[in-house]
Amino acid sequence: MAQVKDYTDIVGKSVIEELFEIGKKAGSMKIQHVNSTAVGGGVAEILTRLVPMMNELGVQARWDVIKGGEKFFAITKKMHNALHGVPETFTDEDWAHFMEVDRDNARSMNFENEVVFIHDPQPIGLVEERIHLNNKWIWRCHIDFSEPRENVWLFLKDFIERFDGAIFSAPAFSRRLNTRQFLISPSIDPLSDKNRELDDEYVRSVFDRFGIDRKRPVITQISRFDYLKDPVGVIKAYKMVKRYIDCQLVLAGGGATDDPEGEKVLSEVRNAADGDKDIFVLLLPPSSDLEINALQRGSSVVLQKSLREGFGLTVAEALWKGKPVIASGVGGIPLQIKHKYSGILTHSIEGTAYWMKQLVNEPVFARELGKNGREHIRQSFLITRHLREYLLLSLSLYHDKDIVYL
Amino acid sequence: MEFTPFEFKSRLILTELLGRRAATLPELTDGIRSVPLSSIYHHTHRFLQQHHFLSPEPPNDFAYWVTNMLNEDVAGEMLASIDVMQFVRLSDLRNRFLDLLEGYLKSVKHKVAGKCPEGEEFHFMSSRIFVISTGHVAQSVEEFREILKSVSIHSIYFHMFEARLRLEKGDNDFSIFLRSAGKERAAEEISRLDPYTFTLEGLRDRILNIVENSR
Numbered sequence: 001m002a003q004v005k006d007y008t009d010i011v012g013k014s015v016i017e018e019l020f021e022i023g024k025k026a027g028s029m030k031i032q033h034v035n036s037t038a039v040g041g042g043v044a045e046i047l048t049r050l051v052p053m054m055n056e057l058g059v060q061a062r063w064d065v066i067k068g069g070e071k072f073f074a075i076t077k078k079m080h081n082a083l084h085g086v087p088e089t090f091t092d093e094d095w096a097h098f099m100e101v102d103r104d105n106a107r108s109m110n111f112e113n114e115v116v117f118i119h120d121p122q123p124i125g126l127v128e129e130r131i132h133l134n135n136k137w138i139w140r141c142h143i144d145f146s147e148p149r150e151n152v153w154l155f156l157k158d159f160i161e162r163f164d165g166a167i168f169s170a171p172a173f174s175r176r177l178n179t180r181q182f183l184i185s186p187s188i189d190p191l192s193d194k195n196r197e198l199d200d201e202y203v204r205s206v207f208d209r210f211g212i213d214r215k216r217p218v219i220t221q222i223s224r225f226d227y228l229k230d231p232v233g234v235i236k237a238y239k240m241v242k243r244y245i246d247c248q249l250v251l252a253g254g255g256a257t258d259d260p261e262g263e264k265v266l267s268e269v270r271n272a273a274d275g276d277k278d279i280f281v282l283l284l285p286p287s288s289d290l291e292i293n294a295l296q297r298g299s300s301v302v303l304q305k306s307l308r309e310g311f312g313l314t315v316a317e318a319l320w321k322g323k324p325v326i327a328s329g330v331g332g333i334p335l336q337i338k339h340k341y342s343g344i345l346t347h348s349i350e351g352t353a354y355w356m357k358q359l360v361n362e363p364v365f366a367r368e369l370g371k372n373g374r375e376h377i378r379q380s381f382l383i384t385r386h387l388r389e390y391l392l393l394s395l396s397l398y399h400d401k402d403i404v405y406l
Numbered sequence: 407m408e409f410t411p412f413e414f415k416s417r418l419i420l421t422e423l424l425g426r427r428a429a430t431l432p433e434l435t436d437g438i439r440s441v442p443l444s445s446i447y448h449h450t451h452r453f454l455q456q457h458h459f460l461s462p463e464p465p466n467d468f469a470y471w472v473t474n475m476l477n478e479d480v481a482g483e484m485l486a487s488i489d490v491m492q493f494v495r496l497s498d499l500r501n502r503f504l505d506l507l508e509g510y511l512k513s514v515k516h517k518v519a520g521k522c523p524e525g526e527e528f529h530f531m532s533s534r535i536f537v538i539s540t541g542h543v544a545q546s547v548e549e550f551r552e553i554l555k556s557v558s559i560h561s562i563y564f565h566m567f568e569a570r571l572r573l574e575k576g577d578n579d580f581s582i583f584l585r586s587a588g589k590e591r592a593a594e595e596i597s598r599l600d601p602y603t604f605t606l607e608g609l610r611d612r613i614l615n616i617v618e619n620s621r
Contacts (some may be wrong), residue, residue, distance in 0.1 A: 012557035014540075018418065086562050146525075171529035175422035181423040183531065330525065392420045392536055402444050403573070406538045 001049075002191040004056050004384075008188050019384065022391045023057025023405045030060045030113035036076070036122035038065045042186065042313070043119050043142055046386070049189055053387050059394075062113070065079055065121045066105040071097060074341055076122045083121070083143050084153035084308070087208075090151055099132045106145050111135070115394045121152075124159045135396040139163045141185070144310040144331055145173035156248045164397055169311045170332040185335060187386035188316045188377070193289035194319055198297060206294035211252075212280055217360045219245040220299040222292055222317075224253040225265040225283070233349045235272040236281065237305070239351035242278070245360055252282040252295055291391050299322050301359045301366065305352055306330055319343065319373030324359045324366035326352055336381065342373040407541040412550055412583040414542040414557050417564040419514050419533040421448070427527040430520060431476060434468065435507040437530050444495040445532035448488055450499065454567070454602065466490075467528075470505060475522040481510045491600050494576045535568065547587050551617050566601045566609065580613060582621075592620035 008016045031054060035043050047063050054061035068076070075094045082088040102125030111129050117125055119140045130137050139160050143167060146285045148156075157177070160166050165180040174181045188195055207214050219238065223229040231251050238249040251269060266283065273279040279344045284291060296302060302318035308330030317334055327333045329345040337343035342356045359366040379385075396404060409544040424441060425603070449467035449468070465486045466471075472550070473482030484506050493499040540561050554562075564578035577580035577597055584593035595616045601609055 013559075014416075017453040017541075018416065018538065021541075022418070022536075025448070027539070168423060171423055171531060172525065172527070174425045174529060176425045181425055183423050221603065388418065389420060392418060392534075394535070396420060396534055402442075402532075403535045406536050 001191075004053055004387075006191060007382075007384050011378065011382060015384055015388075019057060019388055019391075022388060022395070023059060026057070026059050026391055026395055028058065028060055029118070029394060031390075032116045033061070033063045033115040033117045033119065034066060034109075034123045034126060035063075035119035035227075036066050036073075037066065037364070039075065046186065047119075049128065049192075050387055050390065053383070054391070057387075057391070059391065060070060064109055064111075066102070068101045068105075068122070072101045074123075074174075079121050079152050079156075079305070080143065082149040083145060085147040085149065087149060088152070090155075092225055095155060099266075103128070113154045115397060117390075125160055126157060127162045129331065136164045136254045136394075137162070137261075138393065138397075139166045140184075141166060141168050141173065142310070143173075144308065145172075145175070146170075146331075149318045160301075165393070167393070170335060172331075182385070182389075184386065184389045184393070185332060185381060186311050186313055187198070187381050187383045188313055190320060191382045192281075194293050195317055196293070198290070198294055203294040206291050207298050210249060210280055210282060212248060212298075214298055217245060218250060219247055219299040219301045219303060219356055219361055220250040220252065220293065220295055221303040221305065222252050222296060222314050223304065223306070225251075225262050227261075227265055227271060228306060229253075230307050231265065231269045231273045232350070233306050234303055237303075237349045237353040237356060238273045238279065240350070241356045241360070242276075246278075246356060247356075247360060248278040248280065250280045250282065250283055250295060250299065251294065252280070252289065254284045254286055254305065282320060292317075293321075296323060299323060300363075301356060302394055303352065303356075304328065305331065305346070305349075306333070307390070309333055312336065315343075316377050320377045320381075322367075322370040326355045326359065327371060336376070337373070338376075341369070341377045343369055409586050409588075410578075410583070412544040414540045414561050415551055416558055416561040417539050417568055418538065418542050418560075420536070420537045421536060422532050424530040424532060426530040426589070427532075429480065429522050429527045431507065431511060432476060433473065433510065434528055435473070435504065437528070438468070438503050438507065440498060441530050442532055443500065444534075444572075445530055446496050446500045446503070448531055448533045451567060455598065471517045475526045475528070476477075476520045478520060481507070481585065484510065489600075490571070490602055494571065495574060496571060499571075507585055508587055514594075535572065537564070545584075547584070547589060547617065548619075550583065550587075553612065554614055554617070562610055562613075584617070589617070589620050592616050 051063045075098050078088040105130050106126050111133055116137045117140050118124055120142055121263055127137055161178045163179055165182055167182045168174050169185055203253055212218060221234050251398045269281055273281060297317050302323045304312055304315050304327035306328050311332035313349050315325055315327050315333055325343040326346055327337055332354045337345055339345040346352045346355055425438055426439050452467055470477050470481050470484035473484055488502055540557060542553045544553050569575050569579040581593040581597045596613055
């Protein structure tokens with residue numbers, strides 16, 4: 001596993017020195033993270049990296065996972081949907097069971113740490129324990145929080161306001177709350193299989209394996225087969241472009257096999273592709289990080305035509321590889337792309353098609369966007385920035401002023 | 407003024423969300439009137455910090471939003487043209503924004519009904535600053551020049567921008583140090599620079615050049 005110092009060549013010596021300096025200031029501060037799954041999903045992925053890195057800087061970081069049965073996770077799944085604006089009904093028994101599970105977990109856990117980070121709604125009820133302790137509690141929300149349903153919002157708000165602060169991934173997720181709110185965006189790990197440098201030989205082998213011709217322009221969208229990622233809209237845009245440019249389209253993603261809606265979307269995508277041999281619909285298994293990396297690196301243009309998006313880390317992944325990216329201006333994407341500077345923001349199928357043509361025909365401009373995009377990701381969306389902000393936030397909880405001299 | 411060694415510091419920031427948003431020009435004006443001064447600083451300096459490796463002319467967040475999301479080009483241009491260098495107090499800078507916006511709203515009151523597209527609201531934020539040492543201390547002007555060549559641009563940012571306006575020292579730290587070292591002319595020249603019209607690397611070169619010429 002990569003060490004903090006291994007990032008020096010990527011982010012520069014001063015950034016790494018700053019991290020060790022902050023680590024020194026934090027001393028042996030005990031920081032606890034709690035979430036609801038040890039593997040799978042973005043939260044577990046980031047904690048797997050951040051917790052050992054925090055320890056390497058001298059902080060005593062630990063990570064605990066709450067336990068829950070099928071019934072509990074069915075309720076939290078409904079909460080997740082409702083936070084994304086989907087109408088869901090909750091019974092009093094649902095709320096009671098949710099609290100019972102969190103209280104059961106609390107009884108077997110130890111929270112005697114200076115800072116406790118609770119990730120997402122599943123373990124939010126643990127905050128009741130703070131009345132017995134003299135420490136700081138932070139709620140970390142990883143979800144798109146822009147239009148939560150009233151029922152789930154009112155339930156959660158009561159808990160959120162018992163924390164010393166809440167962290168959101170994008171400004172649009174913040175709302176009037178009786179506690180401090182912090183903006184900490186998610187990040188990508190430039191040394192992971194999904195993002196690390198690959199030699200061209202490997203990239204070529206992946207394209208060959210899928211039968212994609214690298215001599216002609218390749219336009220790619222990486223995302224699971226989901227209506228919110230608008231894969232059919234992507235095919236429509238491609239068809240508008242195909243009249244003028246002999247290009248290929250790659251739609252690659254995973255996670256459709258055990259999701260009935262995913263299979264439906266996949267079948268609609270295949271219908272829309274209508275046997276076009278230059279459209280590659282690739283359903284990839286979960287362990288395909290290197291293949292995804294290669295597909296992004298070998299593409300001429302990368303798309304992320306989402307209709308809704310939490311943060312959209314696939315955009316950061318593509319920008320990090322210096323690719324020109326065309327993406328919808330939703331969720332956290334405008335934080336990653338400034339239009340015509342570090343990528344292109346669009347709002348329609350026609351607009352997406354227009355910019356696909358422009359970027360394929362103007363490679364110098366496209367390269368410039370990619371170059372700026374990569375720099376922007378280097379400055380703002382790598383794991384080292386994420387680590388720094390968690391530590392600064394932990395320290396800030398023990399300082400009152402806006403300007404803190406460490 | 408007594409000579410004191412110069413400690414190069416740097417600053418790190420943590421962004422706070424104020425939970426307040428604006429969808430119209432009057433709502434933006436109300437927000438500017440009531441948010442903490444650290445928020446005014448944040449929205450007038452964020453671009454500069456984010457794009458410090460690129461061209462100068464950073465617009466402030468207010469001007470950017472009014473121009474691009476409300477399509478109020480005239481008001482946007484007025485806000486973009488505010489000369490931040492003229493202000494040594496954030497409260498005066500806030501008042502300048504308010505004067506311009508209130509004046510504009512009065513002059514066009516029946517025409518301004520514009521609301522930004524849904525999802526493009528202005529979100530008020532602020533930042534907490536953490537000042538840390540870089541570990542570099544200059545005992546002489548010569549050492550100062552050597553360290554300045556390689557110190558991180560965040561350190562240059564802190565001493566040139568943050569010290570003057572956010573810490574309200576009235577001048578940048580480099581000029582204060584050079585004055586204490588008897589380099590009055592170099593100090594004056596750096597004070598007179600408009601740092602907002604440079605990239606941070608360009609600013610480093612310009613300051614080095616001034617110090618070099620004062621030898």
